[in-house]
Amino acid sequence: MGAKAMALTNKQVAYLHVLKTQNSMKENEYRELLEEAAGVTSSSQLDNGGFNSVLQLMYELGYEVDHPEPSPNFGERPGMASQKQIDFLYGLSRKIFGEDNDTDFQHWLDNKFHVSHPRFLNQVTASKAIEGLKAMKEEKRDYRKR
Numbered sequence: 315m316g317a318k319a320m321a322l323t324n325k326q327v328a329y330l331h332v333l334k335t336q337n338s339m340k341e342n343e344y345r346e347l348l349e350e351a352a353g354v355t356s357s358s359q360l361d362n363g364g365f366n367s368v369l370q371l372m373y374e375l376g377y378e379v380d381h382p383e384p385s386p387n388f389g390e391r392p393g394m395a396s397q398k399q400i401d402f403l404y405g406l407s408r409k410i411f412g413e414d415n416d417t418d419f420q421h422w423l424d425n426k427f428h429v430s431h432p433r434f435l436n437q438v439t440a441s442k443a444i445e446g447l448k449a450m451k452e453e454k455r456d457y458r459k460r
Contacts, residue, residue, distance in 0.1 A: 322365055327357045330368065337377040347371060395432060395440035403432045403440065406447040410454060 334344045348354050351371040352364030360368065373379045390396065395403075407419035423429050426446060427439055435443060 322357065322360050322362065326362075326365055327360075330357050330360075330365070333369075333372065333377070333379060337372070339377070347375075393436055395435040395437055399435075399437070399440040399444065400432045402444055403447065406444065406451060410447060410450050 333339075339347070345355055348357065348360070348368060351367040352360055354360055354364060357368075369379055404419075407416075407422075411418040411422070420430055423432065423435075423443065427435060427443060429435055429439075432440065432443070
């Protein structure tokens with residue numbers, strides 16, 4: 315028996331719907347794209363491979379697609395930051411430090427938590443880092459309003 319493919323996260327499904335809206339795709343165009351790229355008629359039927367195929371086909375057809383770079387998967391480690399926490403940290407850091415600026419993020423982690431990479435955070439410290447980045451994001455938003 316083969317391994318069952320992992321269904322998409324709600325965030326991935328929402329991302330596809332955002333791309334559909336941003337690119338002014340009609341519902342029938344979107345369904346045809348799903349069918350051609352992954353052989354499905356609904357995003358809820360996609361797995362990660364199908365998700366990547368849909369993004370690739372959208373790109374090849376000339377639609378505007380931002381390919382979010384996935385964070386590395388370090389697996390579940392008891393007491394250490396979960397993969398979900400690490401992914402969330404990377405997502406927040408890209409909003410604060412920029413898409414291609416992992417150096418500033420790592421520098422911030424080192425200064426605040428004395429680790430060089432989020433995979434070295436324990437669960438409690440990862441939560442603190444998330445709250446710190448959320449606060450920085452709010453400060454950045456407040457600064458833009460001035």
